[in-house]
Amino acid sequence: MRRELVEYNWNEKHIVSFDKDEISLETKDLRVFYGKKEAIKGIDMQFKKNKITALIGPSGSGKSTYLRSLNRMNDTIASAKVTGEIWYEGIDVNRPEINVYEMRKEIGMVFQRPNPFAKSIYRNITFALERNGLKDKKVLDEIVETSLKQAALWDQVKDDLHKSALSLSGGQKQRLCIARAIAVKPNILLMDEPASALDPISTVQVEETMMALKEHYTIIIVTHNMQQAARASDYTAFFYDGDLIEYDKTKTIFQNATLPSTSDYISGRFG
Numbered sequence: 005m006r007r008e009l010v011e012y013n014w015n016e017k018h019i020v021s022f023d024k025d026e027i028s029l030e031t032k033d034l035r036v037f038y039g040k041k042e043a044i045k046g047i048d049m050q051f052k053k054n055k056i057t058a059l060i061g062p063s064g065s066g067k068s069t070y071l072r073s074l075n076r077m078n079d080t081i082a083s084a085k086v087t088g089e090i091w092y093e094g095i096d097v098n099r100p101e102i103n104v105y106e107m108r109k110e111i112g113m114v115f116q117r118p119n120p121f122a123k124s125i126y127r128n129i130t131f132a133l134e135r136n137g138l139k140d141k142k143v144l145d146e147i148v149e150t151s152l153k154q155a156a157l158w159d160q161v162k163d164d165l166h167k168s169a170l171s172l173s174g175g176q177k178q179r180l181c182i183a184r185a186i187a188v189k190p191n192i193l194l195m196d197e198p199a200s201a202l203d204p205i206s207t208v209q210v211e212e213t214m215m216a217l218k219e220h221y222t223i224i225i226v227t228h229n230m231q232q233a234a235r236a237s238d239y240t241a242f243f244y245d246g247d248l249i250e251y252d253k254t255k256t257i258f259q260n261a262t263l264p265s266t267s268d269y270i271s272g273r274f275g
């Protein structure tokens with residue numbers, strides 16, 4: 005049996021903040037309850053524009069729950085209740101009056117397992133746009149090309165756009181899902197372990213895609229992979245037991261964390 009030899013002071017926090025005009029998204033006192041269980045315990049956190057922020061922490065610390073609440077994905081879970089504020093472009097998008105469908109065009113999500121539609125590569129990208137009434141073939145063609153280029157997939161599929169998306173490799177499917185998410189021109193991309201189902205080469209390709217995308221988007225990613233957080237993100241946030249413990253530049257977190265719990269977690273001493 006492993007004994008807990010070290011006791012951390014979990015009340016001690018170290019959390020960066022940014023100037024108002026640098027912030028793309030901010031939560032205030034965000035709490036998520038599953039029935040009576042409080043899974044997220046009042047998180048105040050700001051995300052910097054055009055940066056990649058990685059959420060790390062032990063299994064069950066609430067990373068996915070927090071990420072999913074940022075574009076109201078927890079609304080679909082009957083037992084989940086989310087309180088607090090989520091500020092985006094001067095609007096609290098956690099208010100009941102918010103049109104969640106429209107909000108998700110601004111704050112998009114890429115899931116852990118690549119989940120393209122059983123349609124052609126082209127229609128995976130145009131499907132939502134056509135549903136919104138966009139019919140002009142020339143405009144659709146342009147969006148398909150731009151989105152696939154931004155997702156670093158264009159060169160591999162440009163001659164096969166009408167082939168089934170299901171025939172792509174795992175890494176290509178995930179980049180198609182990224183292209184599909186950016187086709188509606190969001191400002192923020194939420195990614196829940198987008199590379200965990202991929203082989204090492206595809207993982208690096210998805211990371212490179214993310215790094216290129218931050219020129220246009222703010223990216224928030226949940227990852228279990230410490231090397232991935234260290235390689236691909238600008239800021240890293242350490243979660244523990246539903247709380248944000250330490251949040252700083254990735255370099256600082258990995259080389260010179262303020263709190264012993266953060267550096268011990270990163271070096272694999274617990275969790």
Ligand SMILES: Nc1ncnc2c1ncn2[C@@H]1O[C@H](COP(=O)(O)OP(=O)(O)OP(=O)(O)O)[C@@H](O)[C@H]1O
Pocket residue numbers: 038043061062063064065066067068069070081083228
């Ligand atoms: N749909 C749900 N219903 C009830 N409890 C849930 C649900 N989803 C998550 N939880 C609980 O909320 C807590 C946080 O879970 P969450 O999945 O957000 O953590 P995580 O840090 O993302 O974990 P992992 O790294 O294993 O994915 C856990 O105790 C989990 O059991």
